[in-house]
Amino acid sequence: MKIAVMGAMPEEIEPLLDRMDGYKRVDYAKNSYYLASYKGLELVIAYSKIGKVFASLTAATMIEKFGATKLLFSGVAGAIDENLKIGDLIVATKLCQHDLDITAFGHPYGYVPEGSVYVRADEELINIAKDAASEKNILLKEGIIATGDQFVADEERKRFIAKTFKADAIEMEGASVAVVCDSLDIPFFILRSISDSADMDAGFNFEEFLESSAKISADFVIGMLDIIAK
Ligand code: 3QA
Numbered sequence: 001m002k003i004a005v006m007g008a009m010p011e012e013i014e015p016l017l018d019r020m021d022g023y024k025r026v027d028y029a030k031n032s033y034y035l036a037s038y039k040g041l042e043l044v045i046a047y048s049k050i051g052k053v054f055a056s057l058t059a060a061t062m063i064e065k066f067g068a069t070k071l072l073f074s075g076v077a078g079a080i081d082e083n084l085k086i087g088d089l090i091v092a093t094k095l096c097q098h099d100l101d102i103t104a105f106g107h108p109y110g111y112v113p114e115g116s117v118y119v120r121a122d123e124e125l126i127n128i129a130k131d132a133a134s135e136k137n138i139l140l141k142e143g144i145i146a147t148g149d150q151f152v153a154d155e156e157r158k159r160f161i162a163k164t165f166k167a168d169a170i171e172m173e174g175a176s177v178a179v180v181c182d183s184l185d186i187p188f189f190i191l192r193s194i195s196d197s198a199d200m201d202a203g204f205n206f207e208e209f210l211e212s213s214a215k216i217s218a219d220f221v222i223g224m225l226d227i228i229a230k
Pocket of ligand 1: 008009049050051076077078150151152153170171172173195196197198199202206
């Protein structure tokens, strides 16, 4: 079994690589993939670069070229749910693309023919996350994550996404990874730690908290790998 662990930005995977027993870099498709070992587990680790297209390419590459049979995503997100504060962890129960719009043809937001508005994450992996959270007494929220090719720093856009998709958090990769994994029948898991609230201050907060929140998420994924390795 090979497990893919991906992020979007270097800051999201560096704390993971730091914890590996060893790794070697393989360059492919203008990106770097790290073949790593951790407590006897075989991993492939990479950051995709930002947005749905790069994230899809990386997820598909980890599965099709590197043979990953499960995928865990670790990173940061903007909060939509007011109860989510900077540093809090949220795991996606399901994900949607908030910027996918063929409503001109009477379809709902986020829907295209032969697709679905939401893609569900793997329940077994979510259960492992719950075990990791209770073991370490960490608060782990579950919710809907909305993905789009926009850094949202705008109350109005945020309200639209909240209302249309009942989303709790927003980011730029999760739903595209979900579509790839679902299509290829690979169990996946998307974890995010809050870096900002997708409002006026989002840019500023993001820059301040990217590193610390990315580490909170990465540390949690390490805790999950500890359980999987047992
Ligand atoms: C934002 C990162 C992208 O990979 C999505 C962070 C946190 N807050 C968000 C928000 N809206 C959407 N997504 C997010 N990630 C990249 S833009 C900054 C690039 O800086 C989640 C996320 N409010 C590069 C330096 O120039």
